[in-house]
Amino acid sequence: MRQNHISILGAGLIGSLLSIYLKRKGYAVEVFEKRSDGRLVDLDSGRSINMALSDRGWRALYELGIADEVKQYCIPMKGRMIHPEAGQTNFQPYGKDDQAIYSIPRGKFNQLLVSKAEAEGVQFHFESKCEEIDIDQRIMHFADGRKLHSDVIIGSDGAYSALRRAMQLTDRFDYKQEFINSGYKELTIPATASGDYALDPHALHIWPRGSYMLIALPNLDKSFTCTLFMPFEGDISFKTIHEKKIARHFFEVHFPDAISLITDFDREFYENPTSSLINIACYPWVKNRCLLIGDSSHAMVPFYGQGMNCGFEDCYVLDKLLEEHNHNWDVAFEAFQKRRKPDADAICQLAMDNFVEMRDLVANEKWVIRKKLEAKLYHFYPQEWIPLYTMVTFSDLRYSEAYALGQLQDRIMQEVMKDPLIMENWDRIDLEHIINKLHQLKAKTELV
Template sequence: MDYSTNDSKSTSKKKVVAVVGGGLVGNLNACYFAKRGFQVEVFESREDIRQAKIVKGRSINLVLSHRGRQALKHVGMEDTIISKGIPMHSRMIHALNGTQSPIPYGKKGQYILSIDRANLNKELLSAAETTETGAMTFVRAEGAKEEIQADLIVGCDGAFSAIRKQFLRQSRFNYSQTYIPHGYLEFTIPPINGEFAMKPNNLHIWPRNTFMMIALPNLDKTFTCTLFMPFEEFEKVTTGDKVIEFFQKYFPDAIPLIGAEALKRDFFRLPAQAMVSVKCSPYHFGDKCVLMGDAAHAMVPFYGQGMNAGFEDCLVFNEIMDQLNEDFSAVLPEYTRVRVPDDQAIADLAMYNYVEMREHVNSKWFLFRKNVDNFLHIIMPRTIIPLYTMVTFTRTRYHKVVKHWHWQDKVINQGLLFCAAVSVAGGSYLLVRYLPSMPNIPIEQLWSRLCTLCWGQ
């Protein structure tokens, strides 16, 4: 399909926006542009998801949080989508011995939502079509040569964007992609007697330092499990017996939940899938074309922000349209200026969060620091804000989140170091002061008395 822009300045007809890619970000964009009164045409190589018998594409569960909710709210979709999601209030950590311990995401009442990708896409498509102000047409593009006249082309065609490929021909366009050495496989935990097999209002995590498994709840009472692991580890598991041996070693409590036979079948149903991180800049070409969503900033899924960042792209673009009176020649470069540093920051945070999820949650120091951060947030809510809270429950710009995180991390660590130094100095003083008067007291008793003097215990 060939796309060209319409340079006509006539105001007698609606401006035409061609949205390339009928996925989540493309369809939400269609809602935004149709609401503004544009004539919108959505081009997608796959058939309309609402009529498809088999839905192709990625199936990793989606996590909806504040940024995505705000974007949906602007087009009247928030309540509809929330009603079809499952709240998750905490991470539920599964230790190797089978014990489970929750780590809350935020303050009481704060949660993220487990959302079904296909259902969300259907809802967005239908919402765009029924927008009264403008109009939306879904066009299935299957490689036929056809010139489309449009005032603006919006590339929302995913991590391997055909629109972005055209940008690569332009000078001063920066582009990079990075495949991480880890892949993923999916499994399903079926219901038990018609009910969830585990507590449903949690994101379940089996952290094993160099790899992990997670499970998110679905409305049909199943859980979708995703095993993230280095490809070289996947390659070592070559038979059904080795699958069971592997799970008995690292995820023993998951075997009866998934089922031994299902594990053997699903482990080899598909090869482990790759995950890519994409960065590029600028996001626009002149006043005629702009990239959004994964086409601009594909990221690994470990912060649950891929969809939310893509939805926020739509909201930010809409806000800039308001500020600059829909003047594409001003809107597009401003969108690039505002959005590139934020999207690249969350891409980096997504990489970091994989290490936190698979490894740091096992650390006593990590749990201690999390409690310290939460306590300080309670007494200084505007100064100390946990990283996850800033990313997930606010619309603080991502790059500012990173700056604030580094600053407060340095301050808290220095504070803890100071407290430790004061404790050591105080203990040393008491030891020097009282040791001469206690020459015959065993060291264990002396230490006990010293602890009582210092800390009352």
């Protein structure tokens, strides 16, 4: 029997996009959101107002034919601009000349997707907080007393999902959450007096400082949203620099070129919240035609810029599986969770690994040489050696496959970088020898 009524919890980016996919398949789709309509009320306070859109996300948008409308809100970032504590900035391209990730404001993006979904006939119910779900009966209990039944319930309601909370009360449901020891605080670099960008807008700016870092992404209004990532506690932490004067002095010492551009530093540092970062893993994602998707099933830290892109890819994959299995929800949902769970685990791990890379390694001279060597391998052997970042960000290769291949490449590069003369001779390394070693490792691990 084909179920016709679908309820989606959460009108964020993932839920709104998924509603368009499902509505176009002829289903009756309703979306329930606990917050107010973001088109009428500013909801960005305390949340990152920048997202990094890359190839996986674009693929989902192109599939729906709405990519061109999204592009009007995007700013391409072609690489990282590294700001050392002492010395000149240096630019590290993400990939080839035509490869970029795109900074897009969360609020504008979400508003566009909601409006597009409404135009398709999706019904949105804002200020509708779902407090309980009877999974056996698929009945949703709302804070205002409403009880609604649905043929299918999909939880895209984020890291603190009501649907996942209900699933946690069922038998044989695995769940793990982990707050990392670092949090974040947002600050702003406004446009200059002449109305221009204060920094290069076509780069993601990073001030790497070991256990902490500052990043900045461009906005359409010529400002930058800065995010300070730092441990909550310790010698250098939010706990030790919580006072305005101490915080200002800290920035003057460690981020001198940034503090001069953050014109409202004292107020923002004091008033803007310090927020936590969480990883969530769970399984199964499906019970009685109730499905978890996006952050509800695999919340990750933001350091690979793949949270939204991964969620969009969830929507794309689910859409294809529904077609493949002739809209049999039970079969399609089972195929979906089995396919996406390994990929979700892989990208969550990659995001944590990239945190270390961004804060500790990007300013390290030996690391920079390694990346140049990998770029050279990619240039001369584009089919055999694809850098991990390129596989994750600029391809649709499964995250799990990219992670496995990246592990092999890392083993080889660690060995190469042990050469005491590597700093002087990296551009004369025998590239073919490296490629042969990769083939041998792939053969041993059956990654062919």
